Amino acid sequence: MQRARVLFNGAKAGHGGSLDPLASGMLPILFGEATKFAGGLLDADKRYLTTAQLGARSSTGDLEGELLDQRPVPSDLDDALASTLPTFLGDIVQTPPMHSAIKQGGVPLYELARAGITVEREERQVCIRALECVAVRDGAVELRVTCSKGTYIRSLVEDIGAALGCNAHVSALRREWVHPFRTADMVPLSAIEHARDNGPADTLDGLLLPIDAALCEFPIYALDSGAERGVFQHGNLLDVRDQPAPDEAPVRVYHDGDFLGLALCRSGRLRPTRLLKRPDA
Numbered sequence: 001m002q003r004a005r006v007l008f009n010g011a012k013a014g015h016g017g018s019l020d021p022l023a024s025g026m027l028p029i030l031f032g033e034a035t036k037f038a039g040g041l042l043d044a045d046k047r048y049l050t051t052a053q054l055g056a057r058s059s060t061g062d063l064e065g066e067l068l069d070q071r072p073v074p075s076d077l078d079d080a081l082a083s084t085l086p087t088f089l090g091d092i093v094q095t096p097p098m099h100s101a102i103k104q105g106g107v108p109l110y111e112l113a114r115a116g117i118t119v120e121r122e123e124r125q126v127c128i129r130a131l132e133c134v135a136v137r138d139g140a141v142e143l144r145v146t147c148s149k150g151t152y153i154r155s156l157v158e159d160i161g162a163a164l165g166c167n168a169h170v171s172a173l174r175r176e177w178v179h180p181f182r183t184a185d186m187v188p189l190s191a192i193e194h195a196r197d198n199g200p201a202d203t204l205d206g207l208l209l210p211i212d213a214a215l216c217e218f219p220i221y222a223l224d225s226g227a228e229r230g231v232f233q234h235g236n237l238l239d240v241r242d243q244p245a246p247d248e249a250p251v252r253v254y255h256d257g258d259f260l261g262l263a264l265c266r267s268g269r270l271r272p273t274r275l276l277k278r279p280d281a
Contacts, residue, residue, distance in 0.1 A: 007192045012031065014030045026175045033211060033277055045178075045179045052140060054167070056168075062171070069167055081133050084164055128146075131145055215262070220251065222253075232253060
């Protein structure tokens with residue numbers, strides 16, 4: 001994220017969900033005013049392609065740790081997977097791994113783990129929306145996982161390995177998408193560096209998506225006049241009883257094609273919830 005911020009000469013940047021050091025793939029990065037809308041990406045569904053290496057646990061849940069508790073892989077692995085994977089669909093409970101960025105007492109768990117300290121972690125409920133076996137080869141299983149926010153793929157792989165009776169750890173992990181963005185929206189860092197070094201100044205801007213691209217599922221509400229725009233942009237309630245918006249549902253608010261921010265309609269009044277900075281502010 002910081003490399004991208006420097007390449008775009010951004011004063012402020014945020015991201016839509018961190019990745020493990022082992023992982024590759026999509027990292028939504030937001031600059032400037034767009035950082036106000038990072039929460040929606042953090043809460044969004046995500047899809048991963050992971051390789052579960054069967055036959056042993058790992059002290060970190062992935063290749064970076066020490067292999068532990070080695071066990072034989074089932075001889076009827078295809079049948080075992082067919083009966084085991086469906087049991088992980090839907091709402092499940094996970095215990096976050098010690099090697100994670102969750103903080104306890106202000107200290108990330110991974111720092112405690114590196115110091116040899118193990119602490120109790122609170123279980124969390126997550127949702128596995130889809131779990132597909134892509135390939136089986138050389139004692140490893142490639143899985144495609146679509147899941148809710150907060151899902152730890154390392155924990156999922158460990159739990160699947162335990163259910164198979166042979167243990168498992170992550171040997172490869174790639175995040176394929178973060179809703180609503182898909183693979184086609186991704187730009188490699190190398191392409192950004194090439195654009196900076198070889199193109200005109202506005203070439204970099206062409207690689208960016210508009211702020212409201214992350215909000216495409218919210219209905220649009222268009223203001224009629226500049227006066228309404230002024231009221232809204234100053235953070236004031238706007239009477240919309242003559243042109244009602246969906247009640248208690250977030251809407252994207254525009255005027256004359258300009259995206260102004262998000263709002264909620266309640267009892268015929270539009271209440272700003274997240275505003276872009278006014279040009280004159």
